[in-house]
Amino acid sequence: MHISDGVLSSEVLLISSAISAGCVAVGVARLDDEKIPRVALLAAVFFISSLIRIPVGHSSAHLVLIGIMGMTLGWCVFPALAVALLLQAALFGHGGVVALGANIAVIGAPALACRGLLLAGARFNTHSGAIAFTGAVCGGVGVVLGCAMFSLFMIASGVEFAGLAAIVSAAHIPLIIIEAIITSVIAASLYRLKPDALALTHSVEIPAP
Amino acid sequence: MTIPRRFLLAVLPLLALFLISDVAHAHGLHMFAAREDGRITGYVYAHADEGIPGMTVTARTTDDEVLGTAITDEGGAFSLDIDTEEEIRITAVADDGHHAHATVPALGDDHAHAHDHAPAPEQEHAADDAHTQNHSHAMELDDMGDVVAQRLLPLEQRIDSLEAKIGLRDILGGIGYILGLAGIAAFLMRRK
Numbered sequence: 290m291h292i293s294d295g296v297l298s299s300e301v302l303l304i305s306s307a308i309s310a311g312c313v314a315v316g317v318a319r320l321d322d323e324k325i326p327r328v329a330l331l332a333a334v335f336f337i338s339s340l341i342r343i344p345v346g347h348s349s350a351h352l353v354l355i356g357i358m359g360m361t362l363g364w365c366v367f368p369a370l371a372v373a374l375l376l377q378a379a380l381f382g383h384g385g386v387v388a389l390g391a392n393i394a395v396i397g398a399p400a401l402a403c404r405g406l407l408l409a410g411a412r413f414n415t416h417s418g419a420i421a422f423t424g425a426v427c428g429g430v431g432v433v434l435g436c437a438m439f440s441l442f443m444i445a446s447g448v449e450f451a452g453l454a455a456i457v458s459a460a461h462i463p464l465i466i467i468e469a470i471i472t473s474v475i476a477a478s479l480y481r482l483k484p485d486a487l488a489l490t491h492s493v494e495i496p497a498p
Numbered sequence: 499m500t501i502p503r504r505f506l507l508a509v510l511p512l513l514a515l516f517l518i519s520d521v522a523h524a525h526g527l528h529m530f531a532a533r534e535d536g537r538i539t540g541y542v543y544a545h546a547d548e549g550i551p552g553m554t555v556t557a558r559t560t561d562d563e564v565l566g567t568a569i570t571d572e573g574g575a576f577s578l579d580i581d582t583e584e585e586i587r588i589t590a591v592a593d594d595g596h597h598a599h600a601t602v603p604a605l606g607d608d609h610a611h612a613h614d615h616a617p618a619p620e621q622e623h624a625a626d627d628a629h630t631q632n633h634s635h636a637m638e639l640d641d642m643g644d645v646v647a648q649r650l651l652p653l654e655q656r657i658d659s660l661e662a663k664i665g666l667r668d669i670l671g672g673i674g675y676i677l678g679l680a681g682i683a684a685f686l687m688r689r690k
Contacts, residue, residue: 293527322687329680333673340669372679376672382528 290353290435291339291377292392294385298446305442306390309367312397316367324365327486331358332369336376339383352464355431356424356472359400360407361479361486366400367393391442399434403427407476411489417480420487424476428469436461527598531588532654533605536581541574542590542598549574553590553598560585 297305320328331354338352358366370393377383384392410423479486527550531540538557542550555576557565565586568576580586583605590598 320683320687322684325680325684325687329676332680333676336672336676337669372676373672376675380668380672 290392290395290439291374291384292388292395292439292442294387296385296446296448297388297391297442301442301446302388302391305394309371309390309393309397312364312367312401313371313393316364316369319364320368324362328362328365328369331362331366332373335369336373339377339381352468352471353396353432353435354468354471355396355400355435356403356427356429356468357475358396359403359431360424360427360472360476361488362400363404363488364401366404367397370397370400395438395442396435398438399431402434403431406430407487408489411487415489417477420480421473421477425469425473427476428472429465431472432461432465432468527590529588529590529598529600530654531586531600531602533602536579538578538580538586538588538602540576540588540600542570542576543574555588555590558587558589560587 335354335358338354340351342351358369362369371389374384374389374392374396375386378386378389378392406427407420407423410419410426413419476487527542527544529540529542531538540555542553542555544550549570549572551570551572551574553570553574553576555568555570555578557567557578557580559565559582565580565582566578568578570576570590576590578588585604586602588600588602
């Protein structure tokens with residue numbers, strides 16, 4: 290899900306970077322003493338998660354943890370992603386430095402949507418089972434939305450997908466299942482052990498539609 | 499139970515985008531290439547020892563003239579029948595636009611100098627013998643160079659793979675940066 294340098298058009302890069310910069314600024318403005326350790330912890334987990342690869346045929350997918358990042362951080366996911374993605378590009382060669390803004394948007398927007406899903410789900414039911422279910426949905430939907438954003442940026446940049454119709458890739462299906470399970474378990478555990486980590490009553494955290 | 503139309507309108511385009519996305523080769527790509535018996539051989543890989551098949555490899559001169567193309571095999575290896583002493587720039591492009599580059603430097607010109615050396619007229623006869631000896635000597639050196647290059651090839655490939663490998667130092671360094679930044683942010687917040 291990382292986009293390398295030299296792949297996207299300059300227009301897409303500029304627009305996505307501008308949007309991401311705005312989102313990072315909003316996230317930084319919402320940081321406070323209590324959130325900083327959580328943001329740092331999840332940034333570190335996200336930073337390492339790209340090394341956990343799931344072999345799929347000739348290729349491989351890796352954990353992205355979009356769901357849990359978005360559910361717990363809300364808007365603060367953007368500064369976490371900015372730092373983690375920059376370090377991934379610099380140290381691992383995953384994604385490009387110039388494409389950093391695009392990569393933040395590809396992962397950050399679905400994460401924010403997951404936060405919205407969590408808050409919407411919590412309005413109807415706050416039982417731990419329901420939170421676990423919402424976590425599973427967020428884990429899966431996060432990956433799907435991330436892939437959708439990735440494809441959108443590629444298409445907007447005029448990148449020719451060879452055999453576009455033929456690439457009906459099942460590569461993400463195992464990842465969706467794994468992410469759904471992981472996010473579900475983490476969300477349920479957090480809700481039982483440290484419910485304030487999900488900030489379900491925090492009115493400021495409602496993401497933009 | 500009926501599915502709301504607005505829900506379908508929102509979900510179906512997203513599903514379509516998801517289906518056409520391709521995670522293959524979405525990470526840092528690397529390429530190793532070297533001259534070998536009048537050919538350019540090498541392989542493309544994402545992580546150490548993990549070759550990427552199906553990539554289009556194109557070799558160009560420094561003037562951007564295309565010398566040849568190839569497709570990587572199951573192990574990510576490729577071979578191009580290019581017998582030139584010029585510098586060659588090689589690019590491998592994946593279906594999703596990710597790419598890797600490598601440059602094969604021009605061959606050294608020591609060998610050419612040995613051939614181009616012109617003897618003085620007064621030493622022509624003696625020089626003929628010397629030239630023959632020099633020529634055979636150059637040929638021997640050339641053969642030895644080829645043998646040494648072939649012996650060193652696996653070593654070069656191994657070094658290249660190790661350089662591309664993500665080490666514990668990188669991981670710990672990244673976590674250290676994150677914690678350091680968090681510390682700075684917490685410090686700044688406290689000062690406010």
